[in-house]
Amino acid sequence: MRHPDRYFDAEPAVRSIARQLYQAVKDLPLICPHGHVDPSILAEDVPFPDPATLLVIPDHYLIRMLYSQGVSLESLGLQRVDGGPVESDPRKIWQRFAENFRLFRGTPSGCWIQDELEGVFGIEEALDGSTAMSVYDQICAKLAKPEFRPRALFERFKIEALSTTDAATDTLQYHRRIRESGWKGRVLPTFRPDAAVAILAPGWRAELEQLGRLTGSEITSYGGLVAALEHRRGFFRAMGAVSTDHGVVQPYTEELALAEVEAIFARALEGRASEEDARRFLAHMLIEFARMSADDGMVMQLHAGSFRNHNRKIFEGFGADKGCDIPVATEFTRNLYALLNKFGNHPKFRLVLFTLDESTYSRELAPLAGHYPAVRLGPPWWFHDSIQGMTRFRQRVTETAGIYNTAGFNDDTRAFLSIPARHDLNRRVDSNFLAGLVARHILSMDEAAAMSVDLAYNLARETYGLA
């Protein structure tokens, strides 16, 4: 059985306070304002597939680690772009995963999987090669039951709100079906228009055409693009969206004169835009998106610093999101200067910043969040969404920005079944962080108890206007 005090400090005084703080927040509803769950799961509410298809194949945290130790993606059942042969027996895939489960020792994936097996499926066996098939069968047996259907789990998990991530051109058909089904689960789209502003990407023209179709007007100018994006934001808001999301390598922002941005757009339409055009266009659009957020109140999320598809062989063989995105050093102070000077003091604008470069926590992000009214710091992202990662975040950010300029937790996951495990781990780590401050007499127990509820629930709810 997973230890009830897991992830707390060993020191008894800290542990005892952490346990007390955690007890008061562990059963609070889950606020999930940023993630990648496929809404069709909740629209269709059919039973989940087998354990390998459900838990291994789509989890890029797992497959990248297995791959790093010589396990091929084919042998894990990942579909090849060229349709070449891959392992199709889910039992074999699960067995392979279990036999290599030692690779995840000391990693968040290891924690999540074990917590999930016990928390969701009631499985207490340790996962390894010898228990693989037994665990597999137990999961299958559970998944066959009605109370393991997606909506039943959504309710059992006490998810108060779940935001998905959706392209600007997404029809939101599944969100619509959820709404029309009469089921009360709150599943919200998030407006992610990256493809509409990536003027050098191969799919940009197609995205523009689709955007034109959906908004009933061909997009032939920058002004047309802005109008179409505003139109879609209106649709997303009508469907419940409270936020947008933007992924960039560097969070560079620059306001271009209208003539200049129109000229870049025209060059892009003609296929003549340069790298520098693309960079400046995106820099300008970030400010334009901030302007729209200040207008319509949608929270703007900015995820910076991931060099996508670093391993071309994997990208070409299997597509994106296969664990070969690698972070790069990221600069916020100078890059966000233009955007923050334009909208950082705006009372209706809110910007949530995410980073993969921890050296920016104390150097740039906490000082920015500790000054600009618009800025909130998103929780540790991706490689840092872990016990040590979350601890470092609080240690480096709190003294400058406090906790009230942070955005609470989000699980950022496509693995629906791991949601409770991720929130639980975060609640344990934040409780433990606060317990350390209480034990050192930096906080009183009353202060820590209030902050603990804020971190576990209120901050995410308030940041995204989900109350």
Place this chain on the structure above:
Amino acid sequence: MRHPDRYFDAEPAVRSIARQLYQAVKDLPLICPHGHVDPSILAEDVPFPDPATLLVIPDHYLIRMLYSQGVSLESLGLQRVDGGPVESDPRKIWQRFAENFRLFRGTPSGCWIQDELEGVFGIEEALDGSTAMSVYDQICAKLAKPEFRPRALFERFKIEALSTTDAATDTLQYHRRIRESGWKGRVLPTFRPDAAVAILAPGWRAELEQLGRLTGSEITSYGGLVAALEHRRGFFRAMGAVSTDHGVVQPYTEELALAEVEAIFARALEGRASEEDARRFLAHMLIEFARMSADDGMVMQLHAGSFRNHNRKIFEGFGADKGCDIPVATEFTRNLYALLNKFGNHPKFRLVLFTLDESTYSRELAPLAGHYPAVRLGPPWWFHDSIQGMTRFRQRVTETAGIYNTAGFNDDTRAFLSIPARHDLNRRVDSNFLAGLVARHILSMDEAAAMSVDLAYNLARETYGLA
């Protein structure tokens, strides 16, 4: 009452050693070799004003945090540049601050304020909206007493030496009045000539003219500038100064040929200098200042890495130093190459380096300080002047540079009343750091006890030649 073991580790063995180390240093005199206290306070020795004017309005750590959560600077009583209306009732300002005091939970400001209220004013009530007026009245009552006059507090605080920070053109009239008053408090000026070498700044010509007036010769050449700066250094030294201070974004140094620096200076006088001119002129002047320090023995302090006045709206509305300076990544190894190759081995030269980029602690600063005889590392600055920040500094620097290449503590504050709280917090954190090494048998108790006194007192005294 503040807990006597506050800020020490919870682990009983570490705590007990920390307490023992701390007891031996807590009452040592305070060495304050770098800070921003207004010397007129000690020259005039009149009672301090009300709590809001004394503690809130001038403290950019406090106002930036309040501002980040939507409290306007006007409502906090900060004077607008345009003379527009602002809150003028100090009780309302204090009430507003107290109601938002929860924002400072877990921050050094929160610690300092609480320590100061109890340590200086004997107030044990927790500060919040309900106690605000009671606390206000207690402070007022204390401030009215003679033993709360500035000089009385200076003595009660056991300040052995206090350095201020002063422009090269400062007349040092208050330092002179202190000396002439017969009062024995040691208050020293620090020579900060930034304005004299910022050739692109709007006020540069005026600064040059003032410098000329004070040194009795119009400055029309680079040579004239150097002579005038040397003249002023002589005056500062005669007034007790032991150090200079220099603020730069990047610590870039480069030695220019005389003809080149004269040409840049000439262009600057004509208002034709470029950004690159300004950058190289400053780079050259840093080496020239090092040369002067090697000549006259004044310790050279270099503060690098702050992007000043990032929020133009606040700067234009309220002026500088309102909490909107944001750090940037900083490079020392290559940037200081020219300066250190010229003077880093000089037996009379001492350079104290400060950073806002903690990633340089172990990567660049500790290796530089652990090799060059001239280099000492200043304590954690600004955003890092905190429990976790100080701990990270010692953890990342000590193994490479030891403690004897660090410059001890300084409070770097303009908040005179917070000085004891800041030194006390530092002494607690350093005691706790050493206690951790004793508990892990890395140091003996005897070694730690000696190091503790060095960190709390001797290193600052020796680094700045204040013995």
Place this chain on the structure above:
Amino acid sequence: MRHPDRYFDAEPAVRSIARQLYQAVKDLPLICPHGHVDPSILAEDVPFPDPATLLVIPDHYLIRMLYSQGVSLESLGLQRVDGGPVESDPRKIWQRFAENFRLFRGTPSGCWIQDELEGVFGIEEALDGSTAMSVYDQICAKLAKPEFRPRALFERFKIEALSTTDAATDTLQYHRRIRESGWKGRVLPTFRPDAAVAILAPGWRAELEQLGRLTGSEITSYGGLVAALEHRRGFFRAMGAVSTDHGVVQPYTEELALAEVEAIFARALEGRASEEDARRFLAHMLIEFARMSADDGMVMQLHAGSFRNHNRKIFEGFGADKGCDIPVATEFTRNLYALLNKFGNHPKFRLVLFTLDESTYSRELAPLAGHYPAVRLGPPWWFHDSIQGMTRFRQRVTETAGIYNTAGFNDDTRAFLSIPARHDLNRRVDSNFLAGLVARHILSMDEAAAMSVDLAYNLARETYGLA
């Protein structure tokens, strides 16, 4: 006496687990796959010289710290390039070192020296000015005994394999003598061809000529260089080498077209190569070395980020490796893109990465190692080879890369007698790290016990193919 629980956490539960884990690994043989021991020591097996010549003069960790506090290198007996007078009395040098031993408080050098004095020489006295001569005499007495000869110590230390570092043009005469002596100690060369590819370095032409002589063909083209390097690799492999080593400031890689690299090589031969030529040639050669490693199976080690000989006065006066190499910020994600896309998925290629920039641990290195099959992370290098440094490495790397993408420990030392102390310190720190995870119920005791053996022994052995 050194405390048996030294370097473990003070918290009793963690300490007790750490002790248990450590007991099981402390006597495992030592795998030393990267270091700088002079093989002539083991070839000649004559008694070691006096303590100063043995322990102080060649240790750049010690001399740089002493120098940083004003102790001249002349007074420490370092030979001047110009043959100028230096201290020649080893007792005086040792006395000077001992009198300043307090500088090493809290540093790894302090730990190593003390552990070595007790562990190798059985000296329990604390080293300071008063005990210096007594300690000196005890060391001398021991060194005179046969059981303190190099080979005897090699065996007593239980060194299973020791790799040296050798230029591509090294004749490996001492490795040959060791082999031919019939002694069974495993001492392996490592192929370090930096000098052969540094086309702007003053010694490049001489290196090329020597390479030509050794391979029996004048090198007049890039193709000739490649052939000669492959020839030498063959020789090194025949002499037991399992790895290569490459030192660069930035790990920039770029594949050049053959015509381009031939053109650069031709310019270099004519002395007309530019800085950019040198940078790109090296970038290309790193990929070429990866290709050779994929062919011949030698592990490729890459040490990036050291700005060598920062202090010209010391370099010109005393030569290289005198403690004035200073790290710079280092970029891996973009720089290694070309190399990893070419060979990162190759089943026979292994690349071990070392850094002096800790900010890259979690940002770049762990994600790269946690994805690419070829990549392993080398242990904390140089300034980070310390209690806190090793701890930070595990804390920042493990959650993303696990432990199985790390390369185990290596001592990277030229100080033969410090080898056991360095491995012991590492085993203690890794045991303590794992104990913390057990105490927080992140790992079971069984898992930690297995990982502990992996970290102390198996990973280094397996990474370098030394099994």
